[in-house]
Amino acid sequence: MSVYRMQQLKAHILPGNKTTAMAGPASPLTTHVLNIAMGVPGSNMAINLYRQDPSTNTWSLITTGTTNADGRCPGLITKETFTSGVYRLRFETAQYWESMGETCFYPYVEIAFTINDPGQKYHVPLLLSRFSYSTYRGS
Amino acid sequence: MAAAESSPLTTHVLNTGDGVPAARMALSLHRLDSQLMIWNMLSVGTTNKDGRCAGLVSGGALSPGMYKLRFETGSYWESLGQTSFYPYVEVVFTISAQEQSFHLPLLMTRFSYSTYRGS
Numbered sequence: 100m101s102v103y104r105m106q107q108l109k110a111h112i113l114p115g116n117k118t119t120a121m122a123g124p125a126s127p128l129t130t131h132v133l134n135i136a137m138g139v140p141g142s143n144m145a146i147n148l149y150r151q152d153p154s155t156n157t158w159s160l161i162t163t164g165t166t167n168a169d170g171r172c173p174g175l176i177t178k179e180t181f182t183s184g185v186y187r188l189r190f191e192t193a194q195y196w197e198s199m200g201e202t203c204f205y206p207y208v209e210i211a212f213t214i215n216d217p218g219q220k221y222h223v224p225l226l227l228s229r230f231s232y233s234t235y236r237g238s
Numbered sequence: 239m240a241a242a243e244s245s246p247l248t249t250h251v252l253n254t255g256d257g258v259p260a261a262r263m264a265l266s267l268h269r270l271d272s273q274l275m276i277w278n279m280l281s282v283g284t285t286n287k288d289g290r291c292a293g294l295v296s297g298g299a300l301s302p303g304m305y306k307l308r309f310e311t312g313s314y315w316e317s318l319g320q321t322s323f324y325p326y327v328e329v330v331f332t333i334s335a336q337e338q339s340f341h342l343p344l345l346m347t348r349f350s351y352s353t354y355r356g357s
Contacts, residue, residue, distance in 0.1 A: 185325055193332070204332060205329070205330060205332070206304055206330055206332050207330060208330070210324070211324060211325055211327075211328070212323050212324055212325075213312075213322075213323060213324070213325050215321075226352075230354060230355040231353065231354030231355065232352065232353060233350065233351065233353070234350065234351060234352070235349060235350030236323045236349040236350065
């Protein structure tokens with residue numbers, strides 16, 4: 100069975116979109132994980148969103164989620180709680196590849212970014228293979 | 239130069255927004271102590287005018303484990319009088335017993351970056 104087929108079956112069998120992310124109006128912060136090695140969305144990948152406290156420089160966990168079949172994770176944060184500051188998105192990349200029987204050079208990927216204007220929308224995608232990744236500020 | 243080429247870990251930082259090597263960027267290499275679950279800094283360096291940084295690893299091959307290369311990208315862009323979406327970039331990677339040399343470049347602009355395992 101191809102790895103792609105295995106991924107499709109996994110998406111059907113596992114509970115759909117098991118995320119504690121919130122419902123309601125669209126999150127001002129979105130992500131999109133793409134498995135560019137296989138040309139498919141990076142689905143069922145665990146991700147966490149953290150915010151840094153500027154006075155203590157410690158990180159707090161804001162949201163835990165799992166990407167859906169399209170590699171997205173709606174409801175990462177609400178407009179009300181989206182304040183200026185430094186945030187970090189953590190993607191469990193090795194766990195993702197391991198679930199397909201493969202290794203990954205990166206045990207996880209963390210992308211730290213600065214939100215200066217929480218009134219804007221921010222899209223932080225992750226394009227991933229077993230030995231490379233990229234990200235950009237999208238829309 | 240020969241020492242840099244034979245180093246088990248090399249990097250190359252490129253400012254692809256301006257089409258130039260990212261010179262004078264501070265970076266550091268860390269290794270995870272898997273028992274204490276803390277990061278130990280192994281070395282610090284600054285990229286040269288070609289965006290490379292010699293001497294990140296002294297001695298022979300890196301022992302197996304989890305490593306982190308941290309690039310002070312925010313400070314770099316600030317020194318050019320610009321802002322950036324990313325305050326820093328950290329690339330965490332795993333070295334297993336069989337592997338010997340690693341090239342970890344960072345291609346970046348103010349609003350994007352990419353990395354890969356090269357040679």
